Amino acid sequence: MSVFLIAMLVLTSFPAGCRKAVNNEIVLIKSESYYSDYEVKDNKVYITCYVTLENRLDEEQTVKLSAEFPNDVNKLLKSSWIDSKDNLTLMAKAKDSFNVIFIGDFARTNQKHDRLLPEINIISMNTGTEHSTSP
Numbered sequence: 001m002s003v004f005l006i007a008m009l010v011l012t013s014f015p016a017g018c019r020k021a022v023n024n025e026i027v028l029i030k031s032e033s034y035y036s037d038y039e040v041k042d043n044k045v046y047i048t049c050y051v052t053l054e055n056r057l058d059e060e061q062t063v064k065l066s067a068e069f070p071n072d073v074n075k076l077l078k079s080s081w082i083d084s085k086d087n088l089t090l091m092a093k094a095k096d097s098f099n100v101i102f103i104g105d106f107a108r109t110n111q112k113h114d115r116l117l118p119e120i121n122i123i124s125m126n127t128g129t130e131h132s133t134s135p
Contacts, residue, residue: 025056025129026063026090026122032097035115038076045077045104046085049117052097055090062125063088067102071113078105087125 032052039046047067055061065084073080082104090096123130 026061026124027054027056028052028120028122029054029095030117033117035117036099038112040076040106040110043106045082045106047082047102047104047112049100049102049120050097051100051120052095053088053090053122054095055092057092059092059126061090061092063090064123064125065100065102066121066123067118068121069104069113069118072107074107075109076107076112078107 029052034050036048036050038048047069049067051065053063064087066081067084068081069077070080082102085101085103088096088098088100121130
């Protein structure tokens with residue numbers, strides 16, 4: 001009983017983001033990922049990031065990404081969270097890199113706040129599980 005209480009105390013002592021990073025089965029490799037560029041066309045913003053993902057599961061996974069750009073809201077973007085244009089397929093127990101295009105609605109200013117990799121959420125289309133990956 002006391003071992004269980006100690007384990008619960010240790011698990012609840014760390015922020016949620018720390019626990020997720022240890023248990024993620026589909027992860028963003030931040031050291032191999034970066035913001036690339038953006039373009040405004042027909043009232044849409046296309047933001048390109050180069051991302052490397054690792055699937056630690058024993059089966060192929062299809063994922064959708066969303067990215068948060070909070071400093072660009074009401075300037076470049078109407079909303080802070082925008083979704084990837086395409087789903088990505090990750091082979092089982094493999095790592096792969098992609099040029100990912102995130103699409104959002106243009107607000108009013110054709111200027112990006114920074115060139116940092118955004119927070120990216122990975123949503124497994126197989127299970128519906130969401131994996132948050134703060135930079």
